Amino acid sequence: xxxxxxxxxxxxxxxxxxxxxxxxxxxxxxxxxxxxxxxxxxxxxxxxxxxxxxxxxxxxxxxxxxxxxxxxxxxxxxxxxxxxxxxxxxxxxxxxxxxxxxxxxxxxxxxxxxxxxxxxxxxxxxxxxxxxxxxxxxxxxxxxxxxxxxxxxxxxxxxxxxxxxxxxxxxxxxxxxxxxxxxxxxxxxxxxxxxxxxxxxxxxxxxxxxxxxxxxxxxxxxxxxxxxxxxxxxxxxxxxxxxxxxxxxxxxxxxxxxxxxxxxxxxxxxxxxxxxxxxxxxxxxxxxxxxxxxxxxxxxxxxxxxxxxxxxxxxxxxxxxxxxxxxxxxxxxxxxxxxxxxxxxxxxxxxxxxxxxxxxxxxxxxxxxxxxxxxxxxxxxxxxxx
Ligand code: KIV
Ligand code: ZN
Numbered sequence: 001x002x003x004x005x006x007x008x009x010x011x012x013x014x015x016x017x018x019x020x021x022x023x024x025x026x027x028x029x030x031x032x033x034x035x036x037x038x039x040x041x042x043x044x045x046x047x048x049x050x051x052x053x054x055x056x057x058x059x060x061x062x063x064x065x066x067x068x069x070x071x072x073x074x075x076x077x078x079x080x081x082x083x084x085x086x087x088x089x090x091x092x093x094x095x096x097x098x099x100x101x102x103x104x105x106x107x108x109x110x111x112x113x114x115x116x117x118x119x120x121x122x123x124x125x126x127x128x129x130x131x132x133x134x135x136x137x138x139x140x141x142x143x144x145x146x147x148x149x150x151x152x153x154x155x156x157x158x159x160x161x162x163x164x165x166x167x168x169x170x171x172x173x174x175x176x177x178x179x180x181x182x183x184x185x186x187x188x189x190x191x192x193x194x195x196x197x198x199x200x201x202x203x204x205x206x207x208x209x210x211x212x213x214x215x216x217x218x219x220x221x222x223x224x225x226x227x228x229x230x231x232x233x234x235x236x237x238x239x240x241x242x243x244x245x246x247x248x249x250x251x252x253x254x255x256x257x258x259x260x261x262x263x264x265x266x267x268x269x270x271x272x273x274x275x276x277x278x279x280x281x282x283x284x285x286x287x288x289x290x291x292x293x294x295x296x297x298x299x300x301x302x303x304x305x306x307x308x309x310x311x312x313x314x315x316x317x318x319x320x321x322x323x324x325x326x327x328x329x330x331x332x333x334x335x336x337x338x339x340x341x342x343x344x345x346x347x348x349x350x351x352x353x354x355x356x357x358x359x360x361x362x363x364x365x366x367x368x369x370x371x372x373x374x375x376x377x378x379x380x381x382x383x384x385x386x
Contacts, residue, residue: 002258005248006224008036008200009200009241010044010060011273012223013073027276034272035229038265040241042069044226048087055087060089067159069135071095076125076138085132096129099139099167102146102154115150123157130162137165139202144168144175144183145290147154149383152190159191165198166223170244171356173206173236177216184220184263200224203239205231215247229273230281230288242287251313267320282301287319292323296369298333301326305335319379328375330364344372346379 012028015021023031028045035043045061047052062070070091074080078099088094100122101111107118122138129136136160140151155166169240170180184201188194202223203210203215214225231240245261252258270288274280277376283290293316297300303310304324312352316324326336336356341348341356348356364370 002252003223004255005218005222005259006041006200007039007241007245007259007261008042008044008071008202008224008226009038009040009228010202010226010238011035011228011232011241012057013044013046013231014202014226014234014238015228015230015273015277016046017234018232018277018279021232021277023051023276025057025060029060029064031229031269031272031276032061033206034269036068037067037262038269039240039259039261040068041224041260042071042095044071044073045088046072047074048072048073052063055083058087059090062088062094064071066092068252069093069095071137074129076096076100076121078125078128078242078360081125081129081132083131088133093135094133095135095165096133096139097139097167098125098129099141099169100125100244101141101171102151102368103142104141104147105145107236113265119150119154119157122154123161124160126163135165136198137167138163139167140192141169141170142171144170144180145172148183148186148190155187155191156193159197160277161195165200166194166224167200167202167224168222169202169226170204170210170218173204173210175203175213176207176209177212180213181216181220184217184222188221192340192370198223202226204233205236205238205240208236210237210316211243212245214239214244215255216372219255229269230279230285232273232277232279237359240286242270244318246287249318263318264320287314291327292320293323295336296325296327296329297331298336302333302335305339328360328364328370329368330361332364332370340372340375341379344375344379346375348379 046058048055048058058072072084072088074084083094126138199222200223203213227241228238228239231237248255248257281289295304300311
């Protein structure tokens with residue numbers, strides 16, 4: 001049977017940390033509603049201590065969004081954990097997500113602490129959070145650049161202190177898939193109490209490997225993937241939710257894993273996040289880019305018109321788009337041109353079709369794409385239509 005992967009969405013926290021992507025309370029509530037409709041398992045609603053506005057929006061989401069776990073991030077500090085708990089305590093299913101860095105670089109230069117001090121703080125703060133909330137997640141920030149033996153020790157300690165999810169972030173997008181899956185296998189094989197917790201991964205995209213690393217980790221046994229809609233996030237962003245879900249959906253034959261996400265809600269969620277942040281996805285973005293289901297070249301259009309599977313490995317309907325898009329441009333063939341004429345209600349003779357197609361090619365050479373209005377003008381501006 002297919003293994004179910006939990007989807008932890010952090011669009012409203014890590015996604016919002018992307019420069020220029022901050023959202024107001026109303027935007028955040030609407031995005032949270034979209035995420036609930038999508039069927040994610042956990043919504044990380046924000047970082048409650050970051051600002052009064054953040055606290056307010058985490059609290060509003062915790063109070064109004066049902067059927068999903070609502071988490072707030074907090075550093076491994078009592079005052080952060082208190083703020084997180086106060087913001088989420090009214091949620092149907094609250095989670096405190098606390099974190100501390102474990103890499104030599106972060107411990108020495110950012111935290112100015114020894115590994116033993118970090119271990120103690122992590123364990124103490126997880127126990128503190130667990131006294132407040134029954135669901136505690138602990139993240140080992142910069143895990144992919146940490147000493148594995150030290151991580152095993154921290155993970156064992158925080159699980160004993162009450163963490164039910166242990167998150168392994170590739171904070172700076174440094175890992176490569178084989179290495180990252182080996183890290184997850186190492187944790188499974190070397191942490192004696194690992195079966196008492198869910199292993200989660202959280203991959204950034206600095207080298208464009210966020211999704212590949214997340215999927216490799218899932219293959220190695222991780223049961224939760226943290227991600228964002230449209231891959232929004234710090235620097236080059238986080239692993240994109242829509243890519244993870246559609247990989248598991250489209251290549252179920254390979255992964256044999258599922259999620260609770262309703263893929264037909266992906267398009268609406270993507271548009272909602274673009275609108276709330278003012279950031280549009282690049283046109284060639286996998287799954288949700290404007291061109292992800294568009295075909296311009298004649299060979300591709302001909303293939304798709306004969307059988308969509310020739311050039312579409314997933315259907316637009318499967319992500320909630322009503323149809324694919326045949327873009328008419330200089331690469332388009334007669335087949336697609338004829339289809340568009342019929343679609344626009346122009347019935348023309350074979351001879352007329354041939355001359356219109358020539359006129360279309362001349363026009364297409366001058367424009368990036370040819371619109372329906374251009375085609376209407378081509379037909380009505382001539383005398384041969386019947
Ligand atoms: O990238 C990261 O390490 C994080 C943690 C706080 C989970 O966002
Ligand atoms: Zn992150």
